[in-house]
Amino acid sequence: FEKRFGRTVSPFKAEVETTIPRQVGLSGSSAIETAFLLSLMAFHDLELDSISARELAELVLKIETEELGMVAGLQDRLPQSYGEMLHMDFDEKLMTKRGYGVYTALDAGKLPRLWVAHAHSGEDSGKTHSKIAKRWENQDPQMIEIIGHLRGCAHSGKKILTQEKKNGENLDVELENVKDLASLIDTNFDLRRELFGDTALGETLDAVKLARSLGSCAKQCGSGGSIFGLIPDGDFGAVAPQAFSEIGWQFCSNIEVAL
Missing domain, CATH: 3.30.230.10 (Ribosomal Protein S5; domain 2)
Structure with a gap:
């Protein structure tokens, strides 16, 4: 300072x-x-x-x-x-040249309704980050490939949230786009699961499986201990609080994202 x-x-x-x-x-x-x-x-x-x-x-x-x-x-x-809300592109060439990426503001008002669930306690995320950082330093081929796919998910999500009608008027995220966004959220978690492994994910993996069994997409918020997804049609909002409570997690619906 x-x-x-x-x-x-x-x-x-x-x-x-x-x-x-x-x-x-x-x-x-x-x-x-x-x-x-x-x-x-x-x-x-x-x-x-x-x-x-x-x-x-x-x-x-x-x-x-x-x-x-x-x-x-x-x-x-x-x-x-x-x-x-930001789209963050940590382009390797830019990061090497100037030390930072490209950060683009997104309209959080276009997001579908969100839910979050979290464990009541967790552990230091640095333990997870340290192993990943080491693999990146060593240029682990599997990690490089997965990170490339994750970057693609982020770019696709940005495209969905910034679509415009032919007359130039901004769209809210429509039904088919919500499905695409949900698919990207699921893909993101599946890639992270491949990257971290089931042991490192622990009870977070069980929570994601629970959310999916109730009809929602789901992925980690960070490095473990909390997940989020899009609130689907049907009775998900009614049954999810009790279902997550039974595994010791807290469920929160209709999350408000800062505009």
Whole structure:
């Protein structure tokens, strides 16, 4: 902080409250660190526009990895810093050349209705990230192939959410596109399952299987302990809370995404 803003940090006391469940893959630690850094800026009379959203995300990641010794991915801090839904393209050539990718804002109002379910407790996602990071460093062929497919899923999802009618008027996501989006969500999880393996997924795999048995698509929110999907037609919303409760998970429906 002092190096980035050229300010000596004044004495302060910080108290943190959060409603984000702990260690279930919902980016809670990154959200706290991002909010803390913004609070520290306000405490020292620094304008929010003195740092771009991208630079803020990069600074938080640097604090996590270099100061706190955490193993972290690239994604979590970006939508938190931008404050909106993003398509994030971590193009290898761009990342090598300039250190960041292409981040495109998407209209969260076009999303179908969402649900989230999570375990009541989890474990440090860094354990999962560290193994994956090592495989990437070693250029594991299987991992490179899977990451390529995952990137394709993200691009296809972006295309669905940014479609326009022939007259140029924006579309809400229509029925056939909802089905395509649901298929991409399922494909994403299946690819991640192939990447991580069933043992690493643990009870998250059981939760995804449960959601699918009830007629919904499902994938991880992060590295484990929580999943989400699109609310399908039928009685899913009525039966899912009890079904997830029986495996010790909390179910939340009609999730609101920041616009």
